[in-house]
C-alpha cells in the first residue's frame with residue numbers, strides 16, 4: 364500500500380536520523396491524579412490530568428559556588444539530560460511532521476454512498492503489528508480483530524500510545540486494514556472560514572454537492588439553450604435558411620441535458636439528498652448548536668466549538684471505522700448525553716478513547732486494553748472489563764506465588780542434598796523438574812501516581828483583588 368510504504372520509509376528515515384532509536388522521548392508518560400483510581404490504575408470520570416515535562420519534576424539544584432569534581436559532573440550530567448530531552452522532543456516533532464505529510468497525501472474521507480449493496484468493509488484483522496513513535500516502540504507484535512458493528516473502548520495508562528495507535532490506523536499504516544476501508548480519526552477541529560457550520564457538515568458529502576452543482580449548471584444551460592434556440596429560430600424564420608439544421612442541433616443538446624438531469628435526479632434520490640440538510644442540522648443540534656449558530660461562519664467559533672463541528676462531520680460521514688479520541692472533552696452535559704444515545708445506535712464499527720467511565724459503559728460493547736505494549740480485547744463494557752481484569756490479576760498473582768513456592772521448595776531440597784550420594788538421583792530429578800517448570804509472569808501493574816497538596820492555613824491569606832462599593836441614593840457605586 365502506497366501510503367504505508369511512504370510512512371514506513373519516513374519512519375525508517377526518522378529512525379536513521381535519531382541518535383538513539385530506543386531512547387525514551389522527551390516527556391515520560393504524564394503522571395495522573397485521580398479522585399477515583401481504579402484497581403487497574405485507570406483515570407476515570409471526574410479526574411484531572413497533569414502532563415508534567417520531565418525537567419519540571421526534578422528539583423532545581425543550587426548553582427555551585429566553587430565547582431568541585433562532583434559539581435562539574437552534575438553540570439555535565441544535567442547538560443546531557445537537557446540535550447537528550449531536546450533531542451527526543453525534536454524526534455517526536457519530526458514524527459508528527461511526518462505523520463502530517465502522510466495525512467496530507469491521503470484521500471479525503473467523505474460521505475461514501477457506495478453502490479446499492481452499501482459498505483463492503485466488514486471485519487478488520489490487524490496482525491503482528493508494531494506502532495513506534497520517534498523510534499520508540501509503543502505497541503509490539505500486537506494482533507487485533509475489529510468485528511463489524513462492534514463498539515470498542517480503547518483504554519490504557521496515559522502516554523502508552525492510544526492516540527498513536529488511532530493515528531496509525533487512520534493512515535492505513537497497519538497491515539490488515541483493507542484499502543477501501545474509510546477510517547476517520549476525529550482529532551483536529553475544522554478550519555475556521557466563511558463557510559457556515561451547517562454547510563461545513565454538508566460539504567463532507569462531496570458527491571451530493573457535485574450533483575447539485577451539476578444540476579444547477581445544466582438547468583441554467585438548458586434555459587440559455589432554449590432561449591438561444593428560440594432566438595435563432597426566429598432569425599432563421601426571418602431569413603428562411605438553414606432551418607432544419609439548427610433545429611436538429613438544438614434538440615440534440617437539449618436531449619443530452621435532459622438525459623443527464625434524469626440521471627442526476629435518480630442518484631440524488633438514491634443518496635437521499637433531500638434529507639441531508641435535516642440530518643446535518645439534527646446532528647449539530649444534538650451537539651448544542653442552535654439554528655442561529657448553525658448559520659454562522661465557522662471562523663466565528665472557538666476551537667472547542669470547531670471541534671464539535673469536526674465531530675458532527677464525522678457522524679454525518681459515517682465512515683467504515685470511526686476513531687474518537689476523548690470526544691466528550693469539549694461537550695456540555697446535554698451534548699454528552701445526546702452523543703451517548705447516538706453512538707449506542709451507531710450501525711458500524713468505532714473505537715473510542717475515553718476516561719469517562721459512565722460514557723464508556725453506555726456506548727461500548729468491547730474494551731481494548733493497551734498495557735505493556737500489548738493489546739488485549741475483552742467483551743463487555745468498562746465495568747465488566749475492570750472486574751475481569753481484577754480477577755485475572757488475582758489469579759495470575761496466586762499462580763505466580765504458588766509456582767514460586769514450589770520452586771523454592773525444590774531448590775531447598777536440591778541445596779540440602781546436593782552432596783548426598785544416596786539422594787543423588789532424587790536431586791537430579793528435582794533439578795530436571797525445576798528446569799521443566801514453566802514461568803508465570805509476575806503481576807506488573809500500572810504504577811500509581813499520588814499527588815499530595817499541603818493543607819492550607821486556617822487563616823486565608825491576603826486578598827488578591829478587593830473591591831469597594833459605596834451605596835448612595837439606593838444605588839451601588
Ligand SMILES: Nc1ncnc2c1ncn2[C@@H]1O[C@H](COP(=O)(O)OP(=O)(O)OP(=O)(O)O)[C@@H](O)[C@H]1O
Pocket residue numbers: 388389390391392393451452455496501519520521522523524525526527528
Ligand atoms: N508532545 C510530546 N512530546 C514528546 N513526546 C510525546 C508528546 N506527546 C506524546 N509523546 C510521546 O508519545 C507517546 C505516546 O503518546 P500518545 O499520545 O499516543 O499516548 P496516549 O496513550 O494517547 O496518551 P494520553 O492518554 O495522555 O493521550 C508518549 O508516551 C510520549 O512519550
